[in-house]
Amino acid sequence: MSNASKPALECRDVTVKFGDVTALSDIAVSFVPGQIHAVVGQNGAGKTTFARVAAGLVQPSAGAVYVMGEEIRTGHVDQSRAAGVELVHQSFALPPSFTVAEAMEFGATGKGGIYSRKGLVEKWRAHLASLDVQVDLNRRIRDLPIETQQGIEIARALVMDARVLILDEPTAVLSPSGIDMLFARVRRLKERGVTVILILHKIREVLGIADTVTVLRGGRKVEGPLPIAEVSAERLANLIVGDAIARTLDRHERDALVGTTSPVGEGAGHLEHKTAPSVLTMKAVSTRPDNEGIALDGIDLEIRPGEIVGIAGVEGNGQKTLVRAISALADLANGSIRLAGEDVTGKPLAARRAIGLRIIPFERNVEGLSLTSSLWQNWSARELLQGSLLKLIRPAAVREACDRSLKEWSVSYHNSAQKAGSLSGGNAQKVILAREVDSQARLIIAAQPTRGLDIGATAFVWQALRQARDHGAAILLISSDLDELFDISDRVVVMLSGRVNGEFRAPFDIASVGAAMTDAAARTSA
């Protein structure tokens, strides 16, 4: 039999268990060579685990993997790579201190020996050029923009003669124009005969690039690979979400969750209190450079009560610094910050929190919760830290209040003494919401509040933010998901290189927001 008739990659009844959790169960799927295959599903559907099994990074507890008809030993990266399977990770896996040339060489196999710096650059220049990656090979990975890093990561994966290239959520970190560039690159790879498996979670992207689509849900294969011509966006959305949850979501939410159609978000259509004084006023705020991220450069930002302002931008353009500046964790070089009319420029976080600043931080499990402390300790932390040092604590009373609050937020848990680390992502986020979204909240910073959450929990967070907005709080939402921003923001501000590079109102146009995310020249105010 010729290779062409054999599947490029085939999984037979693959099951993966992490402790008690079954991440994949009985996955049987085979991919035709020379095509672009999409694998879709919501968070927690098992997409990344599937990719890692194929790449040899995860050892399945049962099942077999075949490449071009040959069975490979599972759980060994060398074996998968030797068979021609390469994986590009969602958060890139290149040592940041390496130069581009070093990053190529460290993944290569075969003849090695002693190299010189110059020789290494010569060796890999043609390879990168053939993949259309324009970069100085002596620059360090950490100094490169995210789009270039991804190009290098793909080039790294192709240093050997890869026949199957798997890209794990490659679009999550890119701007709309970056996604177009990536897809052009993927199509060229297809022309070179590489079988590409794209792990995606937006239907729009699937329909734009893939030849076939496979849907995973809850660790099982729902359907696929289906030829793309045979599926409608509508059907795909229902396959991804599942009927049970689909019924609880309204249409807008469902569309935003699965990224169905052309994302001309209508916004929330909320009546803004134009006359009410702003809750947050930042005037010409610049921060001092530190090692924790790009500095802010003259940020002007105003948020009124009852308004959700979304911050869009490719990750690493100052969004984290913005949050740190508002929470008094970054030193200002210039400018002023007012909260609810009060100048808080030089004031510590505690004073700002007393005014009504609330934070749902980027890193749920690091900044948001102490995983080794109990639920009631986590829940009460904000109030206790704001109170006087000598105030006596009655744990029984606190636990009772905590129980009441967590029930209100429909957290599922056993009892309030259990460790926060034992909760699922969605429930952990609900504990943070229960702590941060109270009646005294004036400004709520929600930093990537739905990252890694499943569809039900994501919708829950959105509803909570909308409710807080309706009660008059001002909300600053930071997200790298444009569908999410467009669905619930009243206004979207784009950040680029630590500056505000455009401000948009509903209805949002993805093309102009996307342009502002990458191009400094496209400075607009629609």
Added chain:
Amino acid sequence: MNEIIIAILRSGTPLIYVTLAGVIAQRAGVWNLGLEGLMIIGACATIVGIMLTNSIVAALLIAILMCVAASVLLWFVIDRLKANPIIAGLGLTGLGVGGTALAVQSIFGSQASVTAPFGLPKLGPAFGAYGVLSISVAAMPFVVFGMWVLLRRTRFGLRLAACGEHPFAARSVGANPSRMRLVALAIGGVLCAIGGAELAAGSLQFFAQGMTAGRGFMAFAAVIFGASHPVGATFAALFFAVVGALGIRAQLMFGDKIPHDLLQALPYLATVFGVWLSGKLRGGAKAASSFAELKDQ
């Protein structure tokens, strides 16, 4: 002048070998605070080996064997038993310092020090005034160069660095971070054995309890000062040796006018200064990345 250079090379060479051991461990992602212990095991095993076998080659082999075994033990405790690497390293230092004292006492009765009949071979009269130096001093520049090539100019070196900096990236290309750490610590064991041998049998011919006197920690400071670069760290170690040699000079020149203890403390003060300076220049030492690896698994 020759005298000063000889003094610097004598005190600097053991330090440099041990520093290189620290460099390779650091690049693989292990903060090796067991260097002090490994060095004293090397020193003790060399002298005891000479006494027992009457052969310098056999003595060196014994020292290497002991140090590699101790390094493998450190790897086992960190990697397999998931102990905190800092604590495990300090534990190894305790084991080395205490264990060598115990070994000497149990083999030779209660003696604070043991003197061997001969030490490492010397360069000989062909080298003029420098003939008093041992062959391991002459080998040192070549070893430094070799380590530079290995760590900075081979794919092995790249993968080792990847294991330390981004273990998941290393795993993604098929490297095994755990095995890489074992290799790095084992190579470090060989280097510590040579460093210890040079300390006890290079210009001297005896072992005394606690004779490393913090040199292992000084080597670790040189690793940080030299940004884990084999050549940079070598110069950092050399700098500490120069300060030490100048201290002794000053002692001879000024006699009692400057307190003796202060001059003896000079290399240690230089170490503190060096670590402070490297922190200033680079915004603090890099975090131990081996912790990230444990999370990843």
